[in-house]
Amino acid sequence: MTRPGKKRARTGSGARVGSRHEEPGEGGADEAVAFIAEQVAVLRKLAERHKLDVLHHLLGMTQLEADEHLRLRTKRKLS
Template sequence: MAKAADNRDLDVEATVEDPDAAAAMIAEVTASLAQLAQRHHLDMLDYLLRMAHLEAEEHLRLRSRHRLC
């Protein structure tokens, strides 16, 4: 099982080209996972995933702000 997880990790890493793309993917995935955790009343996981989602969105917001300057 760990071997299959390692292969998936490599596939994801190969598709993400830069930190902004990684942050965008993390924002998307954590939002979906937070909804799943919430639906199943996994409160701490929901909280942590939402925090990760907010952190990824904040990274993207700050990067876009810097590009405008």
């Protein structure tokens, strides 16, 4: 934690620490969507278990969107 009045040091290039371009192992949009789809499935089960109907529904829509994105990307790569 920083004290009030103190600023965080920047890297030599002036880029922000933790910038999304600096994250190790980032595999691009397809990998991100696959990861999101995986995590949403887990969260959706949790919402269902606790009878959180609106969250369950919204997470289901998110999962469908992620799956559709992956399906379309796969279809384009096969063409």
